[in-house]
Amino acid sequence: MSKDLCHCILLRKASRRVSSYYDEALAPLGVNIAQFSLLRNINRMAPVSLTDLAARVELDRSTVGRNAKVLERMGLVEIRPGKDQREATLLVSAPGKAILLEGAPLWDRAQADIETRLGADGAGRLRDLLAAL
Amino acid sequence: MSKDLCHCILLRKASRRVSSYYDEALAPLGVNIAQFSLLRNINRMAPVSLTDLAARVELDRSTVGRNAKVLERMGLVEIRPGKDQREATLLVSAPGKAILLEGAPLWDRAQADIETRLGADGAGRLRDLLAAL
DNA sequence: CGGAATCATGGGTATATACCCGCGAAATGA
DNA sequence: TCATTTCGCGGGTATATACCCATGATTCCG
DSSP: OOTTOOHHHHHHHHHHHHHHHHHHHHGGGTOOHHHHHHHHHHHHHOSEEHHHHHHHHTOOHHHHHHHHHHHHHTTSEEEEEOSSTTOEEEEEOHHHHHHHHHHHHHHHHHHHHHHHHHOTTHHHHHHHHHHTO | OOTTOOHHHHHHHHHHHHHHHHHHHHGGGTOOHHHHHHHHHHHHHOSEEHHHHHHHHTOOHHHHHHHHHHHHHTTSEEEEEOSSTTOEEEEEOHHHHHHHHHHHHHHHHHHHHHHHHHOTTHHHHHHHHHHTO
């Protein structure tokens, strides 16, 4: 059988393609899908520590720290010390909330497009398969 | 509906998890799945230009160039000018071929593990769904 | 209370990835 | 042949991602 069918490589390719698709949809906002998703998660959990956020989004703590710093530079997120002086707590700024509102319909459209491309129950089946990995 | 089900984010997460799984499987060789896969592609197409290789693996030319340079530093790939003086042609070195041989069974096992986790026809369905994206 | 273990973050380093730009090489057409 | 266009690559810059280690804060015992 063809050796091109490495599940991992197929996943990585699909991930790049789909990310790029969402990125284009969100481009008018100046954020990519990774940033938009992180912003949403911060908003839901705010005020949240890096550690908790990292656990939620399944990324390394240091990765979340650096990604959050980018959002901070963009003015979308505020990073301030928590009661525990070790903690950096994150919250979405007013401009960040505006981005979330403006982005919602753009994200919805990309999401719907993908579902169309996957067919009626394709999206659900894909979700289940990915969850099994 | 839960807003956690962004197809893109689910794909990215799965891609990270699965990549990490293959990376661990290949760790004894000192290469990760991206490098191993690139090495395989270079081997199949050798001697190959960066542009052709990039088209094959669906990555940006500059990305392939940098990734290939890492493989070169590792001594697994040779980069030499082609007849066309603009071209850099890639080929797998002897140590690189050894890595391909040693890696094959490790890759096979990871691949089989994933198929087990996906179930009988899960792998096929996943492949089809990813191809639709 | 004070030393030890634990915990949160940050920074260093490295790869993966993409976009843009400039340079030198090659092809093309007048 | 020579100017123009096209082509292939490398480098700059930026984000995404992970691992390891240092540092400083907190907690936990003895």
